[in-house]
Amino acid sequence: MKAKSKDIILLLGAGASVEAGIPSSPKMIGEIESLLAQPDWKQFRDLYHQIKSAIHYAAGIKGKFGGEVQYNIETLVNTLYELERNEDHPIYPFVAAWNSRLLAHAGNNFERLRLFREKILEALKNWVQLENPKTADYYSGLKPLQRALQFPLKVFSLNYDLCVEGLGEPGFRVETGFAVVGNSRWEWKRFDETSPQAEYPEIYLYKMHGSINWKRDDAGNLICVSHSGNIRPEQMQVIFGRDFKLEAADPYLFYAFEFRRCSLDARVIVIVGYGFGDEHINKMLIQAIRSDSSKRLLVIGSSADEKIAAKRREEIAKRLDVSADAVTVLTGTAKEFLGRGDLVDVVTNAMPAETKAEF
Numbered sequence: 001m002k003a004k005s006k007d008i009i010l011l012l013g014a015g016a017s018v019e020a021g022i023p024s025s026p027k028m029i030g031e032i033e034s035l036l037a038q039p040d041w042k043q044f045r046d047l048y049h050q051i052k053s054a055i056h057y058a059a060g061i062k063g064k065f066g067g068e069v070q071y072n073i074e075t076l077v078n079t080l081y082e083l084e085r086n087e088d089h090p091i092y093p094f095v096a097a098w099n100s101r102l103l104a105h106a107g108n109n110f111e112r113l114r115l116f117r118e119k120i121l122e123a124l125k126n127w128v129q130l131e132n133p134k135t136a137d138y139y140s141g142l143k144p145l146q147r148a149l150q151f152p153l154k155v156f157s158l159n160y161d162l163c164v165e166g167l168g169e170p171g172f173r174v175e176t177g178f179a180v181v182g183n184s185r186w187e188w189k190r191f192d193e194t195s196p197q198a199e200y201p202e203i204y205l206y207k208m209h210g211s212i213n214w215k216r217d218d219a220g221n222l223i224c225v226s227h228s229g230n231i232r233p234e235q236m237q238v239i240f241g242r243d244f245k246l247e248a249a250d251p252y253l254f255y256a257f258e259f260r261r262c263s264l265d266a267r268v269i270v271i272v273g274y275g276f277g278d279e280h281i282n283k284m285l286i287q288a289i290r291s292d293s294s295k296r297l298l299v300i301g302s303s304a305d306e307k308i309a310a311k312r313r314e315e316i317a318k319r320l321d322v323s324a325d326a327v328t329v330l331t332g333t334a335k336e337f338l339g340r341g342d343l344v345d346v347v348t349n350a351m352p353a354e355t356k357a358e359f
Contacts, residue, residue, distance in 0.1 A: 005151035006265040007351060010142075011281070012157040012164070015273025015301055019335040020136035022128050022161050025072040031127065032076075032120065044116040047105040051079055054099070070277065073120075080117040086110045118233035125228055125236075128161040128212050136163040141338030143172060146202050148344040152193075153203045156259050158274065158281070160212045160238050164205050175201035177251060178224045181213075185221035188254050206255045208281075210238035222251065256280070263288035267351045271299045272334050276319050289322045294352040299329045300337040 018024050023031060036045040052071070059069040082089065083102070086109065098106075106113050130136055142164075146153045152175075155164055168174040177186040189195060191204055207214075213228045214237035222237060239252060263269055263284055276282055289295050299316060303309035309329040317324040328350060330337065340346060 006262070007267045008149065008270065008347060009154045009156065009262045009266045010270045010272065011259075011274055012155060012159060012272050013274025014159055015275065016157075016334045017128075017136070017159055017161050017163050018273070019138065019333060020130060020161075020163055021132070022130070022159075022163075025074060028073040028124075028127060029071070029076065031123070032073075035123070041119065044112065044119065047112055047116060050099075050101055050105050051076065051083075054102075055079060072277070077117055077120055080113050080120075084110055084113040084117065121233040121236055121238075124160070124238075125212055125231070128159070129228065130161070130163070130166075133166055136161075136166055138335040138338050139163050139167055141340070141343055142167060142203065145343050145347065149348075152200050154206070154258075154262055155203055156206045156208055156255070156262075158209050158278065159207075160210060162211070162213065164203065167203065172203075173199075173201040174203045174205050176205050176207070176211075176224065181224045182226050183223070185217075185223055186251055188250060191254075191258065206251075206258055208239075208252065208255045208259065210236075210252070212236075212238065214238075256284075260284050260287070264291055266295065267292075268296045268298055268347065270347060270350075271297055271301075272337065273301060274299075275301070276316055282320060286320050286322060289320070289326050293323070293326070295326060296350050296352055297327045298347065298350040299327060300332065300334055301329065302333045303329055303331045305331055 014022075014024050032048070035041045036048055055071055055075060056069055059065070059071075064070075083106070086092065107115075142153060142155070157164060165174055165176060175190055177188065177190050178184050179187070179190070191206075193200070211224070213225050213231075214222060215225060215231045215235045216237060217223055225231065259281075264287070266288070269285070269288070274281070285297065289297070297316070299312070301312065303312050309331050313324055313327050313329040316327050316329070320327075330346070337343070337346075
């Protein structure tokens with residue numbers, strides 16, 4: 001089936017990069033709990049236990065226990081960020097008193113909360129950088145897909161890693177919004193397909209939650225640096241640990257708008273490694289499906305066999321409150337999917353048939 005440029009978009013979640021050696025969100029929690037035994041992390045151990053138990057307690061009040069509790073790295077850092085605001089938080093005037101144990105562990109003016117959050121963000125930089133870039137070579141499966149479709153692929157990523165950028169080479173350009181790494185600012189017009197361009201890229205990459213190698217200069221301009229190790233935690237441009245994912249600034253607002261627009265236009269949304277835990281993304285997916293009942297979600301999320309894939313399909317449909325007919329879940333992992341010899345056929349065959357206009 002012949003696809004048009006707006007028919008297919010890709011959404012990448014954290015699971016897409018796990019096989020490259022980047023830990024998943026639950027794995028990062030495990031890393032933190034291991035680090036708390038080390039001397040430079042030990043000061044945060046009691047604070048961590050207090051925060052974790054409170055999150056589980058809050059979920060238990062709502063009747064959620066065990067695996068039902070939404071506890072991951074983003075939940076943890078989000079909680080730290082919200083508590084860190086202390087008297088600046090809008091609900092502070094309505095709080096009679098902070099939990100006494102929290103006060104004991106948070107330090108003066110909740111300073112230890114900030115230090116703990118920054119410690120986690122510093123560790124994040126190491127977690128999402130590939131020790132060996134070749135471990136992400138399976139992402140190169142996007143190249144033959146793009147060449148067969150013969151139009152720029154629109155890839156929306158929720159990840160901070162550089163796996164997609166690693167595909168860039170002469171003859172295959174990945175547009176990220178920066179003319180040159182290190183000394184140029186982000187420009188939304190680089191994503192504008194309606195403006196005259198000498199050459200269109202092979203991939204438009206929309207990093208919706210930021211990137212490990214982004215920072216802002218003194219003028220507030222977003223720039224991309226060569227070495228993320230020089231970026232201090234407070235400078236990191238990642239929407240990490242915020243329950244409100246829509247920053248009132250570019251590129252985040254622009255990328256959210258683009259995802260909404262493109263998901264409404266698309267006939268099939270290929271979703272790789274996303275666990276459907278982000279309500280902002282989910283709401284846009286719901287809106288897209290409800291706007292066109294023929295639209296399809298093609299989901300790849302490490303389903304070992306057809307039975308597990310069928311169960312996952314029902315779970316996703318229930319989570320989004322849409323018909324299961326709108327969801328297709330494939331068996332296999334992200335690496336297996338991107339390495340398929342019939343990848344082009346799998347993607348294009350997932351598209352619904354076009355409705356012919358009657359005269």
